Amino acid sequence: MVKIQLFFTRQRRVIVVLITALLVLAEVVRWSGQLAVAYQITMAVAGVIGLLPILLTAISSLQVRLISIDVLVSIAVIGAFIIGEYNEAAIVTWLFMFGEVLEDVTLQKTRSAVKQLADLAPxxxxxxxxxxxxxxxxxxxxxxxxxxxxxxxxxxxxxxxxxxxxxxxxxxxxxxxxxxxxxxxxxxxxxxxxxxxxxxxxxxxxxxxxxxxxxxIEMVETAQDSQTQTQHFIDKFAKHYTPVVLLVAIMVGILTQDFRLAITVMVLGCPGALVIGVPASTVAGIGNGARRGILFKGADVMDRLRHVDTVAFDKTGTLTEGEPAVKTFLVLKGDRQAIINKAVAIERQSDHPLAKAISAYHPQKDLHPTAIQTIKGQGVRATIAGREYLLGNQQLVSEVVAKGSHLDREIGRLTKAGASLVIFASADQAELAIWGIKDQLRPRAAGALQQLKQLGAQRLIMLTGDNDKTAREIAAALPIDEIHAGMLPADKATFIKGERARGHNVAFVGDGINDSPALAVADVAVAMGSGTDVAMDASDLVLVRSDPASLVGGFRLAKQTVKNMNENITIALLTVLLLFIGLFAGYVEMASGMLIHELSIIVVIINSMRLIKYSSKN
Incomplete structure (x- = not known):
């Protein structure tokens, strides 16, 4: 039977076209005013063709003790055949099959973002x-x-x-x-x-x-197949709702002795729009995010993100670029370009972030340092053309630079401004310079954080392992509510656990290996795309562009997607309610009710597809 089911599934569109042709043929025969028997036979054939795939699915559902929508429709159509309403049977099966084809087309359309990505893969x-x-x-x-x-x-x-x-x-x-x-x-x-x-x-x-x-691609595909809490609720609701409709139909039939009315109750009670509405919204929302570099790892992430009231940020690589740059360069003794030539030649031998900042300068002469000695926690000692040079912190150069000098005053000023310092000095005291190096704030960080507050984030917190002075220097340009400096990875995780214990819903944004403990305990873990694989593996949401503004887009998209789901649920339930009111008031019959039911599915689908074009900048 599985092979037969698979055949009907693959040929679903062909079946719909065939039934449509038979319905048109039957109507042509009816309007000709003759051959009433031919009309009935044509409708009966159309009904049987439409019933077969629905009935097979219903039997499969019953085998696993599940009373699905297909069970309701199958019973209703068989009942229509029993009472001789072949036209009702044909129209109901056509509408039901057409609705399924429409759902397939919609899901394919809403998955277009993943298909477009896959097509780009060489x-x-x-x-x-x-x-x-x-x-x-x-x-x-x-x-x-x-x-x-x-x-x-x-x-x-x-x-x-x-x-x-x-x-x-x-x-x-x-x-x-x-x-x-x-x-x-x-x-x-x-x-x-x-x-x-x-x-x-x-x-x-x-x-x-x-x-x-x-x-x-794999991340987005997995996320689109996942379910939100709303979807879990709908699945449970539908599981119990369908048997209830069947029971109500039986009771109506017994009490009214109207078999046709009981069958109509079964048809109109099908929660088709309810079943398709939530997954269509989910797939469209996640696909929209994928195109914008906002990767949700699961549909449930959207549920959790919209409830976040506290956002905690790591500093380096998250709020800042994570690549220190020279902000101040002071030459106290010697020729500026000559010092640059020597400093760059020495620092190119190192992978330290501060060394990379100095290496960004352009030397005018290629020099080759020798006798390079790294002094742990202090800097580097090297020889160029027979002369010795020191490049590092104040402790390293203290042996050649007297205390109380102009250097001390500049060190105090730059340190107060939150800069990390690198000092260059020749052993003969003929050359002396100082670099003030700072990590750079991400260009759109301040605006993004302000927008997060407008979207409902009540508290914005910086958690950093850096010193308090540097942390406050960065935070001064941001709408940060709290600063916690000098924190080890375990400290960040403990802090987030404490906030959650106090009833806060916390999102943590980080990018490094040291952020993974905090990411693991947050309600929503957000990783910058420029971060480490460990951070991205531990996250629920990945911002491919490594831009805080993308987090704002994620918040907005999550809220809009869940809102869209709720709109679909409301449309579906109101449709069923109004159909039942119309049925018992005598205004709705089986075929017209089924038409309205399928139109509600179209409305839900169109509403879901609005998410495909939704701009998170709205």
Missing amino acids: QTATIIDKNGMTHQVDVDFLDPGTHVLVKTGAKVPVDGVVITGTALVNEASITGESRLVDKQVGDEVFAGTILEDGTVTVKTTAAGEDTTFGQI
């Missing part, structure tokens, strides 16, 4: 073998370390690192932003992005489903 890659020859290979067969050639106009087929060449890459499929990003040797590239100009060789780090792009 299927093949041009690899370079050990002999320098190129070959076309399916991306699923690529291993990490494989060298892939990408030319102008092609999609990058893998996640990897550029090892030769330069290019301008459109990363809209990953970040949602269509601006071109310059890629040099050592830069990361992602599968699904488009190389607009240039040619590069990429060393593969991930391919196929393991790429960032592949994980995004």
Whole structure:
């Protein structure tokens, strides 16, 4: 029977077309004023064709002890055949089958965001073998370390690192932003992005489903198949509602002795719009978010997000760029460019974030430091052209710079301003300079946080492992209500647990491995897309663009999606109520009632599809 069911499911649209043709033929015969028997036979054939797939589904439902909508319709149609109402049977089955086809089309439409993403995924890659020859290979067969050639106009087929060449890459499929990003040797590239100009060789780090792009698609597909608390409620409601309708129909038949009325109660009691309304909203809402780089990992995340009253943020990489930049450069002794040349040459040997900030300067001469010695917790000692230089904190240079100097005053001023300091000094005291380095606030952070408050976030909290002075310097430009500095990862998790114990619904936004304990205990865990894999794995919501403004979009979309679900539920229940009132008042019959019922499904579907075009900027 399973094979037969599968056949009918696949041929559902064909069946609807066939029944439609038979109904038209029957009406033509009826309006000709002759062949009444032919009219009845044609309607009966249409009814039987429509009943078969519905009846098979009903039998399957009863086998697992579930009285589904198909059971109600099957009994009603069989009853219509018994009383000789072949036209009613045909019209009811046609409307029911047409409604199912419409639901399928709608879900396909609302899943269009995932399909569009999947279509962007490249299927093949041009690899370079050990002999320098190129070959076309399916991306699923690529291993990490494989060298892939990408030319102008092609999609990058893998996640990897550029090892030769330069290019301008459109990363809209990953970040949602269509601006071109310059890629040099050592830069990361992602599968699904488009190389607009240039040619590069990429060393593969991930391919196929393991790429960032592949994980995004999988994440969205999983989320669209998940259920909200509202959907769980509707499923339970429908499970008990259907037997109740059947029981009411039996009681009506017994009390009124009107078999036709009892059958009509079964038909009109079908909660079709109720069943399709919530999943259609869910799929459309999550698909909308996916196109905007707002990845909900489950439909239930929307339920939880709209109840959040407290949002806690990690500082570095979340509210700030996470990439310190030089804000102040003071030369106290020596030539400015000469100091830059030497400092950059030394700091290029280090991966420390502060060293990277200084390395961003452009030297005019390539120097080669020797005898490089890293002094833990202080900095670096190096020799250039036979002269010794120190680059690090105040403790490191104290041996060559006397206390009470102009340097001390500048250190005090810059420290008060919340800057991290790097001091350059030559051992012979001929050169001395100081860099004031700060992490940069994300451009749209202040506006995004203000909008969160307008959307119902009563408290905005910063949780950071940085010192209090630096934390307050950053928070001064933001509408932050509370600052908690000097916190270890476990401290952040403990704080969030405490807030939840006090009755608050807490969302935590982070990006690093150290944020994963806090993300794990929050009501809603939000990860920046630029963060670590661990943070994203522990999250409920991923902001691909790493922009706090995307969190605002997520809040709005969650509220709008749940509102849309509730609208659909209201439409469905009101329709059933009005149909029953009309039935017992004598204004509604089986076929007309079924038509109104199917029209309510169309209304619910159209309402759900509004979410596809919804802009979170509204």
